[in-house]
Amino acid sequence: MNPNKALWEKGDFTAIAAFMRESGEALVQSLGIAPPLRVLDLGCGDGTTALPLARLGADVTGIDIAQNLVAAGNQRAAEAGLRNLTFQEGDACSLQGVADDSFDMTLSVFGAMFAPKPFDVAKEMVRVTKPGGRIIMGNWIPNDPTFVSQVLKVSAAFTPPPPEGFISPMTWGVEANIVERFGQAGVPAEKISTVRDTFRFISPSKGPAEVIALFRQFYGPTMNAFEAAQKNGKEDELNSQLVELAKAQNQSADGGTSIAATFMRVTVQL
Numbered sequence: 001m002n003p004n005k006a007l008w009e010k011g012d013f014t015a016i017a018a019f020m021r022e023s024g025e026a027l028v029q030s031l032g033i034a035p036p037l038r039v040l041d042l043g044c045g046d047g048t049t050a051l052p053l054a055r056l057g058a059d060v061t062g063i064d065i066a067q068n069l070v071a072a073g074n075q076r077a078a079e080a081g082l083r084n085l086t087f088q089e090g091d092a093c094s095l096q097g098v099a100d101d102s103f104d105m106t107l108s109v110f111g112a113m114f115a116p117k118p119f120d121v122a123k124e125m126v127r128v129t130k131p132g133g134r135i136i137m138g139n140w141i142p143n144d145p146t147f148v149s150q151v152l153k154v155s156a157a158f159t160p161p162p163p164e165g166f167i168s169p170m171t172w173g174v175e176a177n178i179v180e181r182f183g184q185a186g187v188p189a190e191k192i193s194t195v196r197d198t199f200r201f202i203s204p205s206k207g208p209a210e211v212i213a214l215f216r217q218f219y220g221p222t223m224n225a226f227e228a229a230q231k232n233g234k235e236d237e238l239n240s241q242l243v244e245l246a247k248a249q250n251q252s253a254d255g256g257t258s259i260a261a262t263f264m265r266v267t268v269q270l
């Protein structure tokens with residue numbers, strides 16, 4: 001089994017995505033969507049950005065490596081009555097069956113960054129996007145002090161080292177890597193811009209400890225960390241570190257959760 005696919009099918013990212021809907025919507029609103037527009041949402045999960053894109057009238061294809069998330073996305077699209085949105089399985093490293101120049105925009109919010117071959121990913125995103133089109137990426141930033149980067153850092157500290165040659169997804173949060181990867185795909189540096197932006201994890205009813213419990217139960221990288229920690233008797237230590245982190249960053253005063261997470265927003269103008 002492809003370990004990249006296994007990681008994301010292991011849990012159920014819909015449980016985490018539920019906290020991310022407002023920021024997904026806001027990000028899409030900021031893109032100036034003006035139909036007719038064909039959009040690829042790559043690593044789309046269950047449609048946090050794909051549904052808002054389709055509601056604005058774009059023709060949206062969501063591609064994700066995880067079969068369970070593709071099914072969840074198609075169910076959400078059907079429930080919302082969105083006929084201009086379909087989800088299908090695929091790998092950002094090799095978008096088989098997707099023709100060159102298919103889309104006006106390719107969007108990947110915390111999605112393609114998790115694919116293991118970043119140079120292939122950049123090449124594929126450029127290949128399937130039309131000349132004159134746009135690529136938008138949202139990428140977590142290594143060593144950033146805010147929530148998700150720290151969850152991933154703490155989780156990694158409790159997980160066995162990755163196999164030799166593994167390229168950390170977090171490298172997509174570094175401008176020099178972004179420029180190098182799109183550069184190899186034929187895009188000059190002046191066509192690439194980056195800016196720091198914020199995603200917010202929001203729950204009106206669940207406090208930070210409950211949010212972490214859901215990461216533990218459903219978020220692949222954190223699930224793996226807990227499995228490894230359990231073998232070393234370090235489960236409680238990992239749990240306390242994550243709960244402390246979430247509590248320290250929580251800005252909700254009424255028992256719920258509102259935690260900001262900084263990310264690198266990338267725009268590539270083709």
Ligand SMILES: C[S@@+](CC[C@H](N)C(=O)[O-])C[C@H]1O[C@@H](n2cnc3c(N)ncnc32)[C@H](O)[C@@H]1O
Pocket residue numbers: 004008009013017020024042043044045046047048049063064065066069090091092093108109110111112114115116
């Ligand atoms: C953190 S989730 C983000 C999902 C969604 N974009 C969102 O914002 O809710 C990462 C997503 O990337 C997908 N993914 C990981 N590796 C992938 C790959 N090689 N090709 C396509 N999708 C991938 C996962 O299955 C998962 O849905």
